[in-house]
Amino acid sequence: MKTILVAGGAGYIGSHMVALLVEKGYDVVVVDNLCTGHWQAVRGAKLRVGDVRDAAFLDRVFTDDPIDGVINFAAYSLVGESVTDPLKYYGNNLAGAQSMLTAMKNHKVNKIVFSSTAATYGEPEKQPIEETDRTDPTNPYGASKLAIEGMLKWCDRAYGIRYAALRYFNAAGSNTAVGIGEDHSPETHLIPLVLKTALGQQAHIGIFGDDYPTADGTCIRDYIHVRDLAEAHLLALEYLDRGGESGPFNLGSGDGFSVKEIIDTARKVTGKPIPAKVEPRRAGDPSILIASNQKARQVLGWVPHRGLEEIISDAWTWHQSHPQGYGK
Numbered sequence: 001m002k003t004i005l006v007a008g009g010a011g012y013i014g015s016h017m018v019a020l021l022v023e024k025g026y027d028v029v030v031v032d033n034l035c036t037g038h039w040q041a042v043r044g045a046k047l048r049v050g051d052v053r054d055a056a057f058l059d060r061v062f063t064d065d066p067i068d069g070v071i072n073f074a075a076y077s078l079v080g081e082s083v084t085d086p087l088k089y090y091g092n093n094l095a096g097a098q099s100m101l102t103a104m105k106n107h108k109v110n111k112i113v114f115s116s117t118a119a120t121y122g123e124p125e126k127q128p129i130e131e132t133d134r135t136d137p138t139n140p141y142g143a144s145k146l147a148i149e150g151m152l153k154w155c156d157r158a159y160g161i162r163y164a165a166l167r168y169f170n171a172a173g174s175n176t177a178v179g180i181g182e183d184h185s186p187e188t189h190l191i192p193l194v195l196k197t198a199l200g201q202q203a204h205i206g207i208f209g210d211d212y213p214t215a216d217g218t219c220i221r222d223y224i225h226v227r228d229l230a231e232a233h234l235l236a237l238e239y240l241d242r243g244g245e246s247g248p249f250n251l252g253s254g255d256g257f258s259v260k261e262i263i264d265t266a267r268k269v270t271g272k273p274i275p276a277k278v279e280p281r282r283a284g285d286p287s288i289l290i291a292s293n294q295k296a297r298q299v300l301g302w303v304p305h306r307g308l309e310e311i312i313s314d315a316w317t318w319h320q321s322h323p324q325g326y327g328k
């Protein structure tokens with residue numbers, strides 16, 4: 001494997017993937033339409049600006065470079081928006097994946113690592129969540145990702161395209177050496193919003209509900225460093241290259257932290273007071289989501305190395321040095 005195609009490589013997680021591949025000596029071709037990504041985030045790779053749903057464009061990309069494997073991050077991923085505009089999500093996420101798989105079939109590329117999500121589980125039946133647990137998404141975003149996992153399964157059987165569907169829990173952190181980080185607009189994720197509050201860009205951080213059945217009443221999530229995530233993708237690609245069996249893999253730390261614990265850790269890391277106010281629950285938030293990462297550890301040999309303080313500290317370095325994201 002020498003040349004890797006990264007779709008959505010100008011986005012948050014994708015750009016960290018590109019940085020790791022470049023560091024490891026791979027040739028990287030990024031395909032991105034920059035709808036939420038940033039050209040400035042792509043370092044050391046060839047950027048081809050275009051839409052994965054554009055079959056003729058993808059055909060040129062696969063013709064111009066000898067692609068050995070694909071990592072597909074390209075998607076829309078705002079849960080709330082997916083509820084009000086489900087067709088936008090099926091239209092981009094599902095159609096984009098279908099178009100990518102078609103190009104792979106036509107060009108005889110037989111490995112894909114795909115960005116799935118913990119949102120495929122919906123309300124979990126138990127904690128920590130295992131890959132074999134029930135999948136029953138509670139929003140169209142999660143449903144679109146689960147539908148793609150189904151498409152991947154059938155494409156494996158029919159065309160021999162092997163896949164790893166990586167179900168991420170909560171990605172956060174940055175790559176301080178390369179100088180890339182999280183820049184979503186609008187930003188909806190907890191850690192960047194807490195740090196924007198520390199920077200004084202908003203008056204307080206809203207805590208969405210403190211009456212959940214958890215120790216301090218706030219929701220518990222499993223936060224995973226974006227660099228640990230990127231390392232898992234590379235291991236998954238190598239696993240598929242060795243002939244490993246297709247399937248889903250949870251990517252989380254295996255530890256859960258409440259919203260209040262995140263804010264307290266951010267206060268400690270930044271030395272800022274970070275005002276917080278309890279607000280109503282956000283619709284559709286499960287109270288606890290914690291990954292079992294046993295399968296990724298055992299099958300891929302993945303070990304997440306970076307804990308919560310390092311996640312928040314790296315994110316803080318990024319937000320302090322880029323208060324307006326890639327805009328400045």
Ligand code: NAD
Pocket residue numbers: 007008009010011012013014031032033034035036037038050051052053072073074075076077092096115116117118167168169170171172184
């Ligand atoms: P992001 O929005 O920063 O990155 C997505 C990238 O894909 C962007 O650069 C965007 O411009 C590009 N893109 C979207 N549609 C495209 C299209 N049709 N053609 C070409 N490019 C297109 O998102 P992210 O936070 O980096 O997430 C990456 C992936 O991981 C997504 O698939 C998301 O659903 C999944 N995911 C993210 C998280 C998280 O915590 N951030 C958690 C679970 C799953």
Ligand code: UDP
Pocket residue numbers: 170188189190191193205206207208209219220221259282285
């Ligand atoms: N959250 C919050 N305030 C915010 C943003 C998020 O209390 O301003 C909570 C949210 O309800 C969830 C957790 O923080 O319990 C993580 O939310 P995020 O949007 O970062 O990720 P999600 O788990 O929804 O994918």
